[in-house]
Amino acid sequence: MIDSLLVANRGEIARRIIRTARRLGVRAIAVHSEADADLPFVVEADEAVCVGPANPAQSYRNTEAILAAARSTGAQAIHPGYGFLSENADFARTVEAAGLIWVGPGADAITAMGDKINARNLMAAAGVPVAPGTTEPAADLAAAVAAAAEIGYPVMVKAAAGGGGMGMGVAVDEVALRTEYDKVRAFAERMFGDGSVLIERYFPRVRHVEVQILGLADGRVLALGERECSVQRRNQKLAEESPSPAVSPDLRSRLLAAAVRAGEAVHYRNAGTVECLLDPATGEFFFLEMNTRLQVEHPVTELVYGLDLVEEQLRVAAGLAPTFDPDTLAPRGHAIELRVNAEDPKRFLPGPGTITTWVEPTGEGVRVDSGYVEGNTVTPFYDSLLAKLIVSAPTRAEAISRAKAAVARFELTGPKNNLPFFAELLENEEFTSGDYDTAIVSRMR
Structure with a gap:
């Protein structure tokens, strides 16, 4: 296993990666901007290095500063999280050229999938349906x-x-x-x-369904089920669930097989996601894009499959076999993730501020991956994501019930937040029926 890991990210995902690293006995190194010096991911890391001012271009996207931090701390590997440099092929190449381990897919795969037209053409050639x-x-x-x-x-x-x-x-x-x-x-x-x-x-009524893939160190590409991501505002996700209520066993078989072909076409290694558009009227699906990184919504897959995707990423990067048997791994139950953002619940405009109350819900089947605690200030410099509220249960109906209770128990004051929107969503008949599409949020407004 890797012995030391620099996390080239911030907030919730940095804290999430650090948690797994420390559980595995891997020395966790955080990099942070001046604006983030007091956030939990910095405090919880074994070591932390300030890499620049608040502006992401001068800190979290500052490749020279991040590599300098890796050298000064003796880091063996770099995990980019999501966003920032996670899908930057040049950075991946630079990391490996410096003799460090890149926890992600190869730079060639990132390049191939980074251009949507090139990606479409590659997928069509591999037999993956494209619109x-x-x-x-x-x-x-x-x-x-x-x-x-x-x-x-x-x-x-x-x-x-x-x-x-x-x-x-x-x-x-x-x-x-x-x-x-x-x-x-x-x-x-x-x-x-x-x-x-x-x-x-353009499909006026469409669902956004994606497949989690994992390219193993031995060359195999696995599909770890699908996630429904159709609750969106401005084409950006707000809630996800797994499995998708729109996917039948036959469709699931075809969808997962296509995702494996997509990964194999670019010799994919590590974690990634094949995103598709699903026409609910015909049952046809089309390749949308491949995200060559860990997704924000990866926890719903973790809860349904009972694994830690960050640990699996580290194992692949280290050349190790996965913790599970690929031939027997199977999903169980249902999971829902709600992205708790610092934004108003009606127009979804950012609303930064200082957190005066922060009490996370607890209980059976409830998980919170957060980037903040009470007293922290949410600044306007970065994405508005505060936390991810994830619930799991044996059935979708039970998961929705647990989500309702968890939203009600989440105490958050200070910055604006979208918890009231989720309370509304979880009561919405279209959502609870499972028969919804990417326009559901606009219809709720």
């Missing part, structure tokens, strides 16, 4: 208009280098396409340094 769309960037507006006419409206206009629900727009006709194309291209150039645009069929 009708362009096989090369729409070089200009005329090319986008021609592509949309061939695909048929409505279409999704997407930044080829985008991710995390950013850089997307829907066009219902040519007039809208002209506006969305310019908007997405400008956003992509500003955010990703790449203005390439993809045109793809």
Whole structure:
């Protein structure tokens, strides 16, 4: 096993990785910005190094400062968490060139999946279903208009280098396409340094279902079930569950097999996620993208499969076999995750501030992965995620009941938060029936 691990991230996920590292006897090293010096992940690490000011470009995305911290602390490996540098192929290569272990997929896999058009083409060649769309960037507006006419409206206009629900727009006709194309291209150039645009069929009613994959050290790629991620605002997830209430045994078999083919096509190692769009009317699914990292929502898979994905990541990176038998591992029960964010529960706009009350719910089947404690200040510099409230139970109905009780017991004052939204969601008939799609939040508002 790795003996020392630098966690190149912050907040909830840094604290989560540090918890597993310390359980395994691995020396955990935190890096932090000046703004995060008092957060729990810094306090709980065996060692901590300040890598710069609040601005992420000068701290959590500062590759030179992070590598310097790794050298000064004698770290053997680097875990990037999610966001920041986690899907930066150049950083992965630099880490390995420095003689350190990269806890994640190979840089070539990150590169292959980082461009949505290239990823679509690779997946199509591997026999993974992809939605009708362009096989090369729409070089200009005329090319986008021609592509949309061939695909048929409505279409999704997407930044080829985008991710995390950013850089997307829907066009219902040519007039809208002209506006969305310019908007997405400008956003992509500003955010990703790449203005390439993809045109793809848009499905007005669709579900967002993803498969957790794990590429083992011996070369095998496993599919560890699916997660339903259709509760979204602005194309970004708010709640997830596993298994998906929309997936039948036959569909699950096809979905998981396709995810394994996707991983095998890029010789995938370590943890990753194959995201798909599911048409509930036809049962067809289409490849959306592959996230070459650990996902925010990984706990629901952990609770259903009874494993620690961070531990499995470390074992793969160290060249070790998994803790489980891949031939006998099977899911049990149901799990739901709610992302508790520092944002108002109606418009979902950020609401930072100092936490004056923080009491986490406890009880059977209740887990909280948090990045803050009472007295901490939530700053405006980073993602609004405060904590993940995860519940598990033998059945979906019982999991919903436990989630309701846990939300009611979660005491949080100071910054704005979306706990009232979750109380509403868990009573919503569309959600409780299991027959919902990615527009559920807009219908609730």
